[in-house]
Amino acid sequence: MESATTALPSLLYNESSESCAAVETATExxxxxxxxILVFVLALNGNSLALWIFSHQRGASSPANVFLIHLAVADLSYVxxxxxxxxxxxxxxxxxxGEVPCRVAGFLFYVxxxxxxxxxxxxxxxxxLAVVHAVRSLKVRRARYAHxxxxxxxxxxxxxxxxxLLTHQTTDVDGTTVCLQLYREKASRSALISLAVAFTPPFLATLSCYLLIIHSLNGGSRLExxxxxxxxxxxxxxxxxYVVCFLPYHVSRATFILGYNHPGVSCQTRRGLGLANRLTSSLTCLNGALDPLVYLFGAEKFRGTLTRLFCKDKAGVSGATSGELKGTHESSVSAKSEF
Known part of the structure; x- marks a missing residue:
């Protein structure tokens, strides 16, 4: 992944481009x-609440819930x-x-x-699997496999x-201590391979699965x-x-790597690339604030547990839970429990 190339202890800017290095203004x-700070507050509360709710859910955990729990842990590790x-x-x-927090910050960012x-x-x-192959996938969709x-x-x-975590990540620039993992990663061409390997497979897999689900829903699906x-x-x-948090960063990084140190690139363009790198890097942390919305709107049992814990509406939740359990072997109800 990208860290293998960005973890080197050399600045992104070489001597010929140091004077063009983008410097943040006070307003920026x-x-x-x-x-x-805003994302920290939203993501910390949202994902902490999510883990608490998942821990209070009754019955066997579904594979989707297992993945969502690990997703919440990943978000908190960055928050x-x-x-x-x-x-x-x-x-x-x-x-x-200092040095060690800089290494940890970069490590947790990419993790x-x-x-x-x-x-x-x-x-x-x-x-x-739950929507398109509901019955045939029952033996495969197990919580232990998901773990x-x-x-x-x-x-x-x-x-x-x-x-x-093993390489030097701080340096002094004009009397200021700089953490290289904050917008000053090394612009190595080999990092393009890391970007492609890290981002493209999960993105294409997610897009393909959801396109197939949409096709099924618009076709012969028995869902209401x-x-x-x-x-x-x-x-x-x-x-x-994906589009807001991850895609802009990887497109920007690829453009940054290809264009920043090119001999024909002007200082103004380099500064623009640097600003785009900072903006898209900051957008990646938004996923920590947006992921709890996936739990809230995308998981029936999550909403049911939230209702039971905060509204004490046990009758309503019991009815919803019973409705889910009765249709374990039916694709329409199986899909309902997943969405």
Whole structure:
């Protein structure tokens, strides 16, 4: 993944382009700092509440819930370092925390982003099986299998990002301490391969699964119209997270790597590329604030548990739960429990 190339202890800007390096203005720093604080508050509360609700759900956990739990853990692992990013901006682009926090901040940034991408893809795959192959997939869609897949993904992402914890990541620029993982990653051409490997497979898998689900819903699906609409809204929300949070960053990084150090690129263009890199990097953390909406609008049992815990409407929840359990072997009800 990208960290293997971005973890090198050299600045993104070489001597010929140092004078063109984009420097954040006071206004930009204030806006970025406030943005990270706002996302921190929303994501911390949303994902903490989600984990609490998942832990209070009754009965056997579904594969989708297992993936969503791991997604919430991934979000929280990144949320905890957002105050460090906010401090970086609010102190005028200075990193006051030292070497180790810089390494951890970069490590958690990439771990969260790529773990989130793959867990969202796993959710899409599970829902594809639940809707399109409801009966035939019953033996495969087991919570224990979902846990095995999840922990395997954690191991893969953690090992891929480990170089960030082992290499030097801070340097002094004009008397200011800079954390290289904050918008100053090394622009290596080989990083394009890492970008493609890390982003393209989960994105295409998620897109393909949801297109097949939409085709099934618009075809011979036995889902009620209201449930079809709910499913389509959930699909739209997940794809919105990809388009807003992840796609701009990877497109911007690819453009940045290809264009920043090109001999014919002007200083103005380099500064524009630098600003785009900072903006799209900040957008990636929005997924931590948006993912709880996937739990809320996309999981029937999640809403039921939320209602039971906060509204004490046990009768309504009991009815909804019974409705789900009765149709375990029917595709329409199986899809309902997933959406």
């Amino acid at each position: 720093d204030t806006l970025f700092g406030c943005f990270y 905890i370092i957002l105050p460090l990013r906010a401090t970086y901006h609010l102190t005028g682009g200075h990193w006051p925390f 969260n982003m790529y773990a989130s991408l793959y867990f969202l893809a796993c959710v899409a795959g599970d829902r594809y 095995v897949i999840s922990f395997s993904l954690w191991a893969l992402v953690t090992v891929s990002m480990a170089p960030l 119209p209201a449930l079809k609409l709910r499913a389509l809204r959930t699909i739209g929300l997940v794809m919105l997270i």
